[in-house]
Amino acid sequence: TKHPFMKDTYESLIEDIAEVAGYLWNKGWAERNAGNISVNVTGYIPASLRDKPALCPQVKLPKAFVALSNQYLFVTGTGKRMRDVTHKPFDNASIIRINSGGDAYEIIAEQPIVPTSELPAHLSIHCWLKEHRSDCKVVLHTHPTDLIALSQTTKYKDEATLNALLWGMHPETLIVLPKGVGVVPYEVPGTMEIADLTLRALESHDVVIWEKHGCLAIGENIIDAFDMIDTLSFALMSSFLQMHYGYSLSHFKFECIY
Structure with a gap:
């Protein structure tokens, strides 16, 4: 059944x-x-693109992503801005085709835009999704200011404490994100190390906070992935406003939601 x-x-x-x-x-x-x-x-890839010749030479990957063999992915480009993606997607992103061994890719459309430097992390996640969460097709990484700020604090690097705060601020947070969020300690962006830590967190969460860096969400579609991060940000901004005005945080009881 289609979502x-x-x-x-x-x-x-x-x-x-x-x-x-x-x-x-x-x-x-x-x-x-x-x-x-x-x-x-x-x-969803059109037949006209499936066998299209590559626009540039094949690029080797740091490891074989076997589950992604012969898969096609839309990927935003390295150094490209989201404000430009929104107006001209294919001036700022490309479609890549993974080879039959899963250890290399080639760009097939629409221009030879080099994929994001965080491609290894994205491919690791897509490989895992293909094997364990085949309903999820999207990996979205962004930099929500409030979530990054909170990840700087010792108290809220603790996953249980962070989720208690987020769930307790607004009923929608628990409804939209019943699994809460995972927390990944700081690692250099774009490395296999951050990819491996993220995969562990995704075993029990759909959204992960990268300490001092940003947030990553998986979803069946791009709208769902965005909505989860947006819901978290709303809950967190509510807590920041309460703290800013000197009010103590008063969390509701979870059983009152349903």
Whole structure:
């Protein structure tokens, strides 16, 4: 059964990606070239693109992502800005095709835009999703100011403490994110180390905070992935306002939600 927000056409998927890129910029979560998006579009890629010759030489990957063999992914480009993705997606992103061994990729559309430097982390996650969460096609990484600020504090680096705060601020947070969020200690962006830590966190969460760096969400579609991060940000901003005005945080009882 198709998810109610899952688009039926390749063109509609690209439109949604462009729309969310605009949201990220307008939210202030995409300074300069911050953040990246990847979507497994294999089930939606037009026949005209499937066997299209590569636009540039094949690029070797740091490891073989076997589950992604012969898969097609939309990936935003390195150094590209979300504010530009929203207006001209294919001036700032590309479609890549993973080879049959899963250890290399080639760009097939629409221009030879080099993928994000965090491609290894994205591919690791997509590989895991293909094997364990095949319903999820999207990996969204962005820089929500409030979530990054909170990740700087010792108290809220603790996952249980952080989730108690987020769930306790607004009933929608628990409804939208019943698994809460995972917390990944700081690692150098774009490395396999941060990818491996993220995969562990995704075993029990759909959203992960990268300490001092940003946030990553997986979803069936780009709108769902954005909405989860947006819901977290709303809850956190509510708590910041309470603390700013000197009010103590008063959390409701979870059993009152249903």
